Amino acid sequence: MKQQSGFNWYYVFIGLLFVGMIYISGRYFKGSTSSSVGIASSKEYKINAEKASIVKSVLVVPGQQVKMGDLLMELSSTALDIEIEKLQDRLEVMRGEQQVKAKNVESKIAYIVADEGIVDEELEAEISQTQSEIELNRKLTKAFVKDSVSDDSKSPLQVKINSLREQQRKHQSAVDIKISDLQKDHALDQTQLINQIRLSERELALLLEEKKKLSKYAMNDGVIGNVYIKTGEQVNAFTPLLSVTPLRPAAVVAYLVGPKTSQFDVGSKVTVKAYGLQSANEVGGKVIGYGSVTELPEILQKSTAIKAFGREVFIEIEGNNELANGQKVLVK
CATH class of the missing domain: 2.40.50.100 (RNA polymerase II/Efflux pump adaptor protein, barrel-sandwich hybrid domain)
Structure with missing residues (x-):
């Protein structure tokens, strides 16, 4: 009977101890159901x-x-510096080539326009001369043949003028086409150069960013x-x-016990302040995850005889805070 009684008392003691741990943990966290305590830390x-x-x-x-x-x-x-220098040199060459090609096209167009002007002047001079001949013939005809009416529209000289006018038009059209082709080729060439320059500029920006690092x-x-x-x-x-x-903590590990284990959702916003200080400034934070149920750190234990346990909640806080590493904090 004594052995049986001793056996029962052992389990009674274990049961009371377990109930006591729950009671102390619950009593320690008793209060607002929307707040918890934790420790500010930085790694x-x-x-x-x-x-x-x-x-x-x-x-x-x-x-x-x-x-x-x-x-x-x-x-x-050194390797990075060489790459940067090569790209800078290549960019300088391409930009110079861009300017040279633009000037060359301008020069070619100016030459074509000037050459067209010479041909046009020659044709215009020949047309003027032919018109003068027509006018002279008209006067001579009137002088020797009274009341004569001449039809100059079908005369060889007028046909010649019409032919010269057509030559003039065709020549101008050919010049326009030649200039247009030059401009199109130049635009295509410039587009290719611009694309190469932009690509090299992006490469250079990346290399300069590497150098900055x-x-x-x-x-x-x-x-x-x-x-x-x-x-x-x-x-x-x-x-x-x-x-x-870091001098200031960037994170908080809070501990939840009992019915409060689901009060904070991952991603939810919280406020953190020094525990027990009414005038302490609050700092914003965000819940980033949950950990396991573990024994509370010594600074959070209210009783040294029976240890309290809680579920870890990981909170990211703003860096511009006045908290100290390892400081006890209140999370709401």
Whole structure:
């Protein structure tokens, strides 16, 4: 009987312990059903090399505090500089070719117009001379033959004038066609050149963007952790260069217990403020996911005898906040 009684008391104790844990966890989180507590945190991030390069200068040391936008180090890439120089030279040549071809077409058109002008003047002079001959013949006819009526429209001289006028028209038409063909060829040539120039400009912009990335800047206020390289060292792509710990947290891990485990939807907006400080400024945040049920961190435990548990909620917060890393916060 005693053995049976001892066995029962063991399970009674386990049951009471479990109920006590639930009670303490529920009591700890008792209050508003639309809020929870958590810890503000920030993770150290590393700055890596995007491509093979040489360390030109290192401007920071471990433990140094930096501000967002501070230049941390500079890299250089001879291969990249050569590519940029080649593209710049090619662009200069193509732009020069564009101008030269435009001037050549203008010169050719001017020559064609001038040449047409000479031919037109010659034809016009011949027409004027022929008209003078017609007028002279008309006067002579009137002088020797009284009351005569001459039909000049069918005379050889008038036929000659008509022929000269037709030559003049055809010549002008040929000139117009020649100029039009020149302009079309030039437009096609210019379009091809413009496309090549634009393509090279885009390539150059990408290369210049790569070169810009060789200068490493602080993404936010923080403290330099480790510097993994030194000046003059050659590094490969994706090689870690240094690490930085942000001064201000960028995330919050909140903990939900009991009926509050579904109060925050992923993607929903929340506000975060320092716990227990009425005058603390609020900062905006967004729920980005849920974690597992785990034991609460020591700073959130109300009783050291029985540990409380809760489900993790991961929240991304704005960087311009006044919170400290590891600080207890209230999430609503």
